[in-house]
Amino acid sequence: MKIVACIKQVPDSEAKVKAEGGKVSWGDAPLVINPFDEYAVEGALQQKEATNGTVTALCIGPESAKEALKHALAMGADDAILVSDPALNNIDTVGAARVIAAAINKIGGVDMVVFGRQTLDNGSGVTPTQAARVLGWPMLGLAGQIKVDAGSVGSSPLTATVERVIEEGRQIVKAKLPAVVSVVQSIGEPRYPSFMGIRKASKAEIPIWSLNDLGVSAPAPLVTRTELMNPPSRESSVEIITGESPAEIVDKLADKILAEKVL
Amino acid sequence: MKTFVYIDHFKGEAQPASWEALGLAKSFGAATALVFGSNVDEVAKAALEYGADEVLLADDPALLDYRAETYASTLSALASPASSPLSAAPDLILFPTTTRTRELAAMSAVDLNSNVITDATAVEVSGDASSSLSILVTRPIYEAKLFEKVTASSKPQFITLRGRAFPKPERQEGKTGTITKVDAKTDALTTVEGYSVAEVGVSLNDAGIIVSGGRGVSNNPSLQPPAGLDDKQAEIWKAQQGFTLVGQLASVLGGAVGASRAAVDAGYIPYSNQVGQTGKVVAPDLYIACGISGAIQHLAGIRSAKMVVAINKDADAPIFKVARYGVVGDLFQIVPALTEAFKKKLGK
Numbered sequence: 001m002k003i004v005a006c007i008k009q010v011p012d013s014e015a016k017v018k019a020e021g022g023k024v025s026w027g028d029a030p031l032v033i034n035p036f037d038e039y040a041v042e043g044a045l046q047q048k049e050a051t052n053g054t055v056t057a058l059c060i061g062p063e064s065a066k067e068a069l070k071h072a073l074a075m076g077a078d079d080a081i082l083v084s085d086p087a088l089n090n091i092d093t094v095g096a097a098r099v100i101a102a103a104i105n106k107i108g109g110v111d112m113v114v115f116g117r118q119t120l121d122n123g124s125g126v127t128p129t130q131a132a133r134v135l136g137w138p139m140l141g142l143a144g145q146i147k148v149d150a151g152s153v154g155s156s157p158l159t160a161t162v163e164r165v166i167e168e169g170r171q172i173v174k175a176k177l178p179a180v181v182s183v184v185q186s187i188g189e190p191r192y193p194s195f196m197g198i199r200k201a202s203k204a205e206i207p208i209w210s211l212n213d214l215g216v217s218a219p220a221p222l223v224t225r226t227e228l229m230n231p232p233s234r235e236s237s238v239e240i241i242t243g244e245s246p247a248e249i250v251d252k253l254a255d256k257i258l259a260e261k262v263l
Numbered sequence: 264m265k266t267f268v269y270i271d272h273f274k275g276e277a278q279p280a281s282w283e284a285l286g287l288a289k290s291f292g293a294a295t296a297l298v299f300g301s302n303v304d305e306v307a308k309a310a311l312e313y314g315a316d317e318v319l320l321a322d323d324p325a326l327l328d329y330r331a332e333t334y335a336s337t338l339s340a341l342a343s344p345a346s347s348p349l350s351a352a353p354d355l356i357l358f359p360t361t362t363r364t365r366e367l368a369a370m371s372a373v374d375l376n377s378n379v380i381t382d383a384t385a386v387e388v389s390g391d392a393s394s395s396l397s398i399l400v401t402r403p404i405y406e407a408k409l410f411e412k413v414t415a416s417s418k419p420q421f422i423t424l425r426g427r428a429f430p431k432p433e434r435q436e437g438k439t440g441t442i443t444k445v446d447a448k449t450d451a452l453t454t455v456e457g458y459s460v461a462e463v464g465v466s467l468n469d470a471g472i473i474v475s476g477g478r479g480v481s482n483n484p485s486l487q488p489p490a491g492l493d494d495k496q497a498e499i500w501k502a503q504q505g506f507t508l509v510g511q512l513a514s515v516l517g518g519a520v521g522a523s524r525a526a527v528d529a530g531y532i533p534y535s536n537q538v539g540q541t542g543k544v545v546a547p548d549l550y551i552a553c554g555i556s557g558a559i560q561h562l563a564g565i566r567s568a569k570m571v572v573a574i575n576k577d578a579d580a581p582i583f584k585v586a587r588y589g590v591v592g593d594l595f596q597i598v599p600a601l602t603e604a605f606k607k608k609l610g611k
Contacts, residue, residue: 013560017408024409093369094378121405124381126369129331133373138452139331141366161456165535166362167468168273172456173330179452185534222378226399227412231566238573238586246596247604253572254604256588262548262570263472263516263609 001053001111001148001158001177005044005077006100006128007037009061009068010120019228024121033068036116038190041072043146043183044114045191051148053111054078058103060088060096066206073201074193080204081107085211087218093122095219097130102214104135111158115182117142128182138175142166144186148177264391267342267353267419268315269297269368271361272306273329279431279469280359282313284424286432288357289314291388295353297341299334299447301327311440314432318440319349323447328455329363335370336448342419343375348445353419354396355388360423361468368421377417384410384428384567398422407544407563426468427546428567467538472518473547473568475538478525479554479575480505483595502531508595509553512602515611521545523555539564553594557582574598 011017015029033041044055057072057080059065069080083103091099104110113135118125132139140146143162158177163170165184193201211218241256243249257263266288271278288294296315298307300322307318321337344352356371358364360382368379385401398420404411467473481502488497506520513520521538522531538545539561546567553574555561562585565571573586574594583589590597605611 011405013406016559017405019409024405092378094373097373123404123406124379125365126372126379126381129366129369130373133335133370139366139370140453141331142362163459164362166273167278168458170459171328172458173453174456175453222417223380223413223415225411225413229401229410229412231403231407231410238583238589240578240583240589240591242591246592246600249590249592250597250600250604253588253590254601254608257549257570257572258608260549260570260587 001047001051002109003044003047003053003055004104004107004110004113005037005041005055005057005072006113006115006131007040007057007059007068007072008034008119008121009059009065010034013120019230022228024228031064031067033071034116034119036118036120038071038075038116039183039185039187040114040116041075041077042190043143043181043187044112045076046188047112047114047146047148048076056081056107058100058107059083060091060099063208069206070201070204071193073204074197075191076194076197080206082206082208083214084208085218087211090221090224091219092221092223093124093127094130095221097127097134098219099211099214099216100127100131101134102216103209104131106209106214111177112148112160113137113178113180115180117182117184125182128180132180135178135180138179140164140173140175140179140181143181143183144170146181146183146187264292264355264388264396265295265351265353266291266293267295267297267356269338269356269358269364270306270310271359271364272298272300272303275300275303275306277306277309278359278361280361280424280426281310283426283429283431284357284359285310285313285315287386287424287429289432291355295319297321297338299326299337307442309434311442312434312436312438314435316440318442319445320442321445321447323449325449325451326447330451330453330455331366331370332453333447333449333451334363334367335374336450337446338367338371339374340448341445342371344418355398355420355422358421358423360425364423368423372421375419377419377421378415379421379423380413380415381423382425383422384425386422386424403544406539406560407566425546427471467519467521467536467545470519470545470547472513472516472549473521473538473545474509474513474516474518474551474553475521475523475555476506476509476526476532476553477523477555478529479556479594480509480526481529481531482554485595499530502526502529505554505595506532508598508602512551512598512605515602515605515609516549518547518549523561524558552582552586553598555582556580557585
């Protein structure tokens with residue numbers, strides 16, 4: 001089975017992200033593979049192992065995003081492709097979905113595209129679904145578990161069944177491949193890169209595809225940012241409740257909370 | 264301006280944030296509610312009682328289970344300027360933010376050459392539909408470490424609203440209005456095989472009150488784990504006893520149980536309970552943090568909480584910097600005592 005894992009590079013989750021002069025600043029914090037996308041790579045590798053398949057890691061980003069792809073290679077992806085073009089600097093979610101769909105079509109013969117549930121930067125989590133719609137493929141979103149019908153491997157078409165993690169529990173949904181899948185953390189902890197994997201990744205030649213290579217023009221952004229704001233700072237006026245005994249402390253605390261009328 | 268409001272429901276049970284979306288739509292003018300499903304007349308009637316001027320109802324056995332493609336295609340047919348059977352296609356479509364609406368709005372936006380803006384915490388409308396309609400949306404990014412204002416150049420605009428960010432309108436019992444049946448689009452690429460039940464009680468997204476536990480819940484020195492457990496199993500066993508105390512306080516307050524990333528990573532509680540950075544951003548009226556030190560991601564995740572109460576044995580823990588009230592002490596004494604105090608004071 002031919003699998004593509006889509007990833008993005010984002011500032012590390014520990015970074016102190018701030019708005020500075022209308023731009024996002026994360027100081028000297030490192031750029032890393034989006035944490036949710038590590039689960040996407042893990043989910044893709046599980047399917048690779050179950051079906052004797054291959055995993056291609058795919059990323060849109062600047063040249064420096066090759067580092068995120070190398071992380072996916074070190075985890076066990078077979079190859080990696082970077083889509084990079086100055087015209088993509090301000091793309092929105094649907095623009096990204098159209099570019100990813102074009103790259104999937106150029107790769108060709110793909111059975112399954114795996115995304116993480118959302119990115120840490122924009123965080124809207126809609127690009128996987130939009131890519132599925134652009135491709136005209138089924139969307140199996142928020143999968144906590146993926147099973148490709150083993151009996152059907154080698155024959156065509158394959159089917160995949162996923163357990164979607166939704167607010168009310170789990171919804172079990174089935175579709176014929178090719179399909180787009182997004183995964184949540186219950187797919188399993190992302191494996192650590194192996195020593196051999198890191199060596200292989202450090203030597204890997206990662207091809208760069210431009211929009212020209214994909215045969216598409218730059219999608220005009222439909223959503224644009226007009227302002228960037230730091231969140232209002234919280235007043236730091238904590239009142240520490242003290243007393244002779246836990247009973248006295250909680251009695252005071254409960255009265256304070258009740259007086260705030262938040263219950 | 265013409266506004267559609269999509270009413271999200273699961274098996275006929277509406278997501279409360281749908282009514283918040285209806286309230287916002289009414290503040291801009293007339294609101295048309297959309298209800299999709301099978302045998303969902305009650306949801307349509309409730310939409311009228313929560314302020315909808317009319318309801319468009321796609322009631323079809325093929326819509327019994329939510330599926331992204333059927334629901335998106337049904338919506339796209341109604342909202343398309345080219346094919347809408349209605350007198351006018353909408354300028355704006357509002358949704359509560361749920362796992363379903365993120366997909367459905369995303370797909371329908373592709374169909375209509377538009378895009379979706381998710382997780383709105385404020386929506387400002389100026390101008391009108393005929394001339395220079397402008398809609399500015401405020402939303403959190405970088406897991407609420409920053410906020411951005413965005414605007415969309417395409418029509419209709421799809422906006423999903425963050426739960427509890429907008430006031431819920433009063434229900435006007437017995438208010439009626441026109442319910443118009445519309446066609447369902449039933450072509451689907453997926454089949455629903457079934458459901459299994461939730462692991463959690465009150466959903467963190469809707470919770471007005473959240474009681475959360477951190478790494479500290481496993482540190483009760485007075486507990487003796489059962490024999491035969493290795494160190495890791497003993498730690499998890501202790502943490503589970505700690506989360507039972509957290510759960511009892513949540514239960515007496517009618518709230519949900521949350522957890523820090525450290526507690527989730529240590530395997531104490533499922534990740535669906537995680538608050539902050541890679542988990543959930545929440546907006547309760549009251550957030551009680553038990554044994555949570557307050558990593559930067561966690562503090563970002565609870566920024567929208569109206570009031571934070573922190574219980575921690577470390578007086579220097581960063582959580583106290585965002586708390587209104589704090590107790591420096593042993594959570595294993597304070598939390599159960601607080602549960603008992605609320606039981607008495609609330610007459611439970």
